[in-house]
Amino acid sequence: MALRNAVLRQLRVPVQTLGMNQSQIGFLGSIRSFSSNDDHLSREAVVDRVLDVVKSFPKVDPSKVTPEVHFQNDLGLDSLDTVEIVMAIEEEFKLEIPDKEADKIDSCTLAIEYVYNHPMSS
Amino acid sequence: MVSRSEVLSLCRAMLRAGRQYPHYNLREYTKRRTLDGFRMNKNLTDQSKVNEAYAEAKAQLVVLERSVKFHSLYPPKTKNIMEVKLQ
Numbered sequence: 001m002a003l004r005n006a007v008l009r010q011l012r013v014p015v016q017t018l019g020m021n022q023s024q025i026g027f028l029g030s031i032r033s034f035s036s037n038d039d040h041l042s043r044e045a046v047v048d049r050v051l052d053v054v055k056s057f058p059k060v061d062p063s064k065v066t067p068e069v070h071f072q073n074d075l076g077l078d079s080l081d082t083v084e085i086v087m088a089i090e091e092e093f094k095l096e097i098p099d100k101e102a103d104k105i106d107s108c109t110l111a112i113e114y115v116y117n118h119p120m121s122s
Numbered sequence: 123m124v125s126r127s128e129v130l131s132l133c134r135a136m137l138r139a140g141r142q143y144p145h146y147n148l149r150e151y152t153k154r155r156t157l158d159g160f161r162m163n164k165n166l167t168d169q170s171k172v173n174e175a176y177a178e179a180k181a182q183l184v185v186l187e188r189s190v191k192f193h194s195l196y197p198p199k200t201k202n203i204m205e206v207k208l209q
Contacts, residue, residue: 083130087137099131114132 070107144197
């Protein structure tokens, strides 16, 4: 017990008051540090990951992949390949996309929109 | 009369079922085989042949679901080397 106190006394970190003026404190006060909304993915992260999934598809030419590319018109895939890509996106973001919505996703734009707006994407 | 969206729904259902296997090799095989199977028949024009193929796939889906339940009773004890992240 005495040893523990002795060690703690050595480890005590000197407290310094940060010299902040009033305007800085006002700014920092507006940042919500425990907001749960920050857990949601940023749009950039979603775009990057969706494009990675599409590029790693063997039938796709990675140089043609852009965030607006259409799977069947631009990349020359067929509907089964679209199903496969949507499944891969589901696995990447740990989602379960119902059939009705999955039928509508036929381009990168729609995929990115869906994932970004889904509350459970991770 | 089987419609295009029904076929795609069936394909999706089979892929989803195959994803639930605890075994890496069964998961990969199911994915590969269902896509190959659907692609093989994708250019059929005769509606009766399409219906036949659809009925076959539906039966296979039932077998697949049962198989997933069975294999989940005996999951593998070690992680497959292919599932280990490359470092």
